[in-house]
Amino acid sequence: MLLEIKDLHASINGKEILKGLNLKVNRGEVHAIMGPNGTGKSTLASIIAGRDIYDISKGEIYYKDKELLDMAIEDRAREGIFIGFQYPVEIPGVSMTNFMRTAVNEIRQYRGEEPLSAAEFLAMMEDRKKLLELHSKLTNRSVNEGFSGGEKKRNEIFQMAMLNPELAILDETDSGLDIDALRVVANGVNKLRRPDNATVVITHYQRLLDYIVPDFVHILYEGKIVKTGPKELALELEEKGYDWVKNEIAK
Amino acid sequence: METNFSLQSFLVEQYKNNQKTIKEGDSSKLAQMRDKAFEAFAENGFPDKSMDNWRSTDLTKALSHDYKILLQAPPYNPVDSYFKCNIKDFDTFMFTFLNGWYVHKNVPLTVFPDGIIVGSLAHAKKEYPEIVDKYLGTIAKDNNNPMLNLNGAFMQDGAFVYVPEGVQISKPLQIVNIVNTKEDLLIQNRNLIIVEKNAALKLVHCDDSVTTTDTFINSVSEIYVGQNAEVSYYKLENKDSQSLLINSLYVKQENDSRFLSNGITFNSGVTRNTITVNIDGSNCDADVNGLYLVDKQQKVDNYVRINHNKPHSRSSQLYKGIMDDQASGSFTGYVYVEKDAQKTEAYQTNNNIALTDEASVGANPFLEIYADDVKCSHGATIGQLDNEALFYMRQRGICERNSRMLLMYAFAMEVVNKIDIEALHKQTDDMVSRRLRGELSICDMCELHCGDHTELHFEIDMSKI
Ligand SMILES: Nc1ncnc2c1ncn2[C@@H]1O[C@H](COP(=O)(O)OP(=O)(O)OP(=O)(O)O)[C@@H](O)[C@H]1O
Ligand SMILES: [Mg+2]
Helix, strand or coil: CCEEEEEEEEEECCEEEEEEEEEEECCCCEEEEECCCCCCHHHHHHHHHCCCCCEEEEEEEEECCEEHHHCCHHHHHHCCEEEECCCCCCEEEEEHHHHHHHHHHHHHHHCCCCCCCHHHHHHHHHHHHHHCCCCCCHHHCEECCCCCHHHHHHHHHHHHHHHCCCEEEEECCCCCCCHHHHHHHHHHHHHCCCCCCEEEEECCCCCHHHHCCCCEEEEEECCEEEEEECCHHHHHHHHHHHHHHHHHHHC | CCCCCCHHHHHHHHHHHHHHHHCCCCCHHHHHHHHHHHHHHHHHCCCCCCCHHHCCCCCHHHHCCCCECCCCCCCCCCHHHCCCCCCCCCCCEEEEEECCEECCCCCCEEECCCCCEEEEHHHHHHHCHHHHHHHCCCCCCCCCCHHHHHHHHHCCCCEEEEECCCCECCCCEEEEEEECCCCCEEECCEEEEEECCCCEEEEEEEEEECCCCCCEEEEEEEEEECCCCEEEEEEEEECCCCCEEEEEEEEEECCCCEEEEEEEEEECCEEEEEEEEEECCCCCEEEEEEEEEECCCCEEEEEEEEEECCCCCEEEEEEEEEECCCCEEEEEEEEEECCCCCCCEEEEEEEEEECCCCCEEEEEEEEEECCCCCEEEEEEEEECCCHHHHHHHHHCCCCHHHHHHHHHHHHHHHHHCCCCCHHHHHHHHHHHHHHHCCCCCCCCCCCCCCCCCCCCCCCCCHHHC
16 A cells, blocks of 8 residues: 555644544555545645644554654655645745756655766756646746746646656646646646556546546545545536535435 | 953054055155044044944954054065966956065056056056046045044055046956965055946955964955946955954946946855945946855854935845854945935845844844935845745755755845856856855865866756765
């Protein structure tokens, strides 16, 4: 198993957000997490990434059979965890090239591999851009600085392609994308799929799941996964809305 | 042993006993100026921390220290035997001063075919008294800077640069002040830079020490920027912890002129940089920038004053500092706008990053505006590194230390990017990243040791960390 979350309880500023969340992700799988605003989807991604602003009162997370909560943020990344953020941060003055080269080489160093030379690195960037059919010059600019909402999301996928993660969690990467960009991003994600990696997409829209076809759809509601089903669950949810879920739980 | 020693009394004695040597070659005007400066020094002495503009500069230790002064030029000592600037592709006309005196092989003044004169002020005052008398001491006037009195009394040598009307220097001029001595010296250069109407000059000024004795440099520079002339002035400082460096730069701008300065402090003992720009013309641009990167117990104090004395000119100040450990860095910036200086635009920005709780940061912006139709702004920030950005970078696999370094580098680059000499820009960029990685130390022959990497790294290169 790649990721296993058991009975996770997490709060921030005394307010409990995750209230006993369970989730299992195997290699080769695609999972979709859906759920109303403010139910803790981004919180979950943040905790997996290693943000230390949460108080985790209960529960465990295993990643590749190791205790994830004990690992440093960068080590989680080096072990293959990638978060496509809902709101990617702007870093003025740090060039995309410099940023990615540092990241790629630190990960290589962690794995005991030689750093890439400038030329090798640039070739890799070109290759990844081609794979994703990105023709933009975003890589010549500072990280996310002045990027439009959609450009930021595309940049997240580009970084994912550069870092080649084992577990990618994409938090609303589809929101803010135009129809063409959505297809580009989804194709990118599909091209990066391998039997040994897994993707978790957090989304509000069934539309994305036409492109990235999930093996499982989870509904996260008030801090818990309340329902899990096949990809058709997303369609049902879109049709019936969250009230339906509420009623289901009440039953 | 030194506790009862008073540097002030020592200097007063020195002046009285050595007047003849000091005044050698002075015009009568200069000799008079010197006496006046001496009297002011004898009466007022050194600045102390009770003075508004000197609160952040601590001279205490120096004032009881027994420094030597070299009243005569040392014998010729070929400079290449102990100093070489090896910034890659940095093609300059280089002029070197050793322990305060111009180093020359019987060529104290070089006259270029287009009329540019460069060399020793000690000789220029004899050979070009009409030029020296016209400008020397007329630009550096300041009642709030007692160090100016001391320099005015003792100044003997320094750089003399004269760019005649309409002449543009073909490559940058580089002035290197080297300290190489076994004694603790007090060095007081006076540099006089005159750039006449429609002329242009790029000047790079380096302060280096080859030794690590206790040196005290009290240097004064005067720059005249004639009508429609253009001057870029770059100052690189990388001093050891024992050094005391006081630089006072005074600039006078005529109509339509442009002045750019960029001062970068990589390391310091105690450093004080004073820059005063008098905009005495209309349609001028003054762009004054600085970057200071200090750690341990280093102290740097920047004081900038821009006087808008005439209408329709623009000025901007951008100073950025990163303070680590117990270091202290301060910026005091004045914008003064005279009653008649309407349509002035003046902007001032000071951003600081304090990396520890013990680091001390001073940010003191002042606007003093007597005209009513002006655009002025100032902003000062003191902050830490952006936690959101650090988290984002670490999520990509970059360790905390390098994430911090990338952010600091980005912060510093805004100032470095204003350097308009390509080779110097690349070099400074490289030095900033090495400084932030803690690699830029002070032990080589030239303490800036700019060229000790054969290959330049303009990006943070992980293979180096
Ligand atoms: N720093 C914080 N302090 C207090 N409350 C917070 C903080 N960060 C998040 N929350 C709260 O935690 C809850 C869960 O937020 P989260 O961002 O995980 O929701 P989400 O499911 O991702 O929502 P959306 O669909 O809108 O992106 C929200 O009620 C939010 O207001
Ligand atoms: Mg969210």
